[in-house]
Amino acid sequence: MKIQIQDVSVLIDDLPILGDVNVAVETGTVTGLIGPNGSGKSTLLRCVYRALKPVRGSVHIGEADVWRGTAREAGRRTAVVVQDHDLDNGFSVEETVLMGRTPHKGILERDNAGDRDIVLDALDRVGMAWAARRVFTRLSGGERQRVLVARALAQKTPVLLLDEPTNHLDIGAQLGLLDLVRELGLTTVVALHDLDHATTYCDHLVLLQAGRVLSAGLPADVLEPDRVAAVFGVRSAIVPHPITGRPHFVTAATAT
Numbered sequence: 001m002k003i004q005i006q007d008v009s010v011l012i013d014d015l016p017i018l019g020d021v022n023v024a025v026e027t028g029t030v031t032g033l034i035g036p037n038g039s040g041k042s043t044l045l046r047c048v049y050r051a052l053k054p055v056r057g058s059v060h061i062g063e064a065d066v067w068r069g070t071a072r073e074a075g076r077r078t079a080v081v082v083q084d085h086d087l088d089n090g091f092s093v094e095e096t097v098l099m100g101r102t103p104h105k106g107i108l109e110r111d112n113a114g115d116r117d118i119v120l121d122a123l124d125r126v127g128m129a130w131a132a133r134r135v136f137t138r139l140s141g142g143e144r145q146r147v148l149v150a151r152a153l154a155q156k157t158p159v160l161l162l163d164e165p166t167n168h169l170d171i172g173a174q175l176g177l178l179d180l181v182r183e184l185g186l187t188t189v190v191a192l193h194d195l196d197h198a199t200t201y202c203d204h205l206v207l208l209q210a211g212r213v214l215s216a217g218l219p220a221d222v223l224e225p226d227r228v229a230a231v232f233g234v235r236s237a238i239v240p241h242p243i244t245g246r247p248h249f250v251t252a253a254t255a256t
């Protein structure tokens with residue numbers, strides 16, 4: 001299912017946060033949102049998962065305008081993994097992941113064995129099945145993050161949005177999660193700070209600066225060294241990875 005972001009502008013407290021953003025994400029591809037702190041990555045994701053309505057422009061997922069139709073319909077199309085989750089409710093890990101099934105249920109419909117199988121499978125995929133009975137808020141930050149990814153998987157949507165999903169994760173878990181995201185084959189938009197992860201795991205990148213798209217396209221084209229230097233203030237290169245031979249983004253501090 002394709003994502004089409006057209007001419008999206010956002011104002012918060014009368015301040016322009018996003019201006020005339022256009023992004024197209026083809027079905028089954030992974031697009032990375034990159035850019036400095038405050039450049040608008042989370043805000044753009046919020047427009048796609050309908051937490052924030054743009055003052056201008058539109059977001060379509062497939063044929064559907066995200067602001068038409070119900071939140072339930074949106075929940076069947078789009079799963080989200082965000083930071084700053086507010087889930088201090090004493091729920092178990094299993095109950096937390098079961099919330100991902102909500103858009104598929106009728107108002108009074110109870111969870112069934114099929115839902116529980118989906119939940120356990122999702123927890124298994126992120127290596128958290130052992131924690132099914134644990135209280136979600138008592139897990140470590142990285143464990144909680146993996147559970148929230150499981151909740152998104154349990155939602156069984158064609159579109160997946162992730163806002164810095166590798167935060168809190170150890171390096172093995174970071175690469176495991178990004179491998180999983182690729183394996184899923186969903187239409188995916190992921191905000192990432194690690195530009196090597198962006199190079200390795202994304203089909204396309206969108207570079208935001210001050211709420212505007214500065215560059216979009218293949219990772220090697222977007223992460224052109226002069227552009228990286230101008231935006232992030234670091235020297236960079238894309239070189240063959242010494243272990244895999246694949247393109248590897250490396251940086252060095254600007255020479256003094």
Ligand SMILES: Nc1ncnc2c1ncn2[C@@H]1O[C@H](COP(=O)(O)OP(=O)(O)OP(=O)(O)O)[C@@H](O)[C@H]1O
Binds near residue numbers: 038042044
């Ligand atoms: N609710 C809000 N009220 C006021 N300003 C906001 C609000 N949400 C976002 N902003 C501002 O919008 C700009 C973009 O923020 P956003 O969180 O989208 O950036 P980001 O690229 O995701 O940043 P980071 O890499 O630091 O997570 C920032 O200047 C931020 O201060």
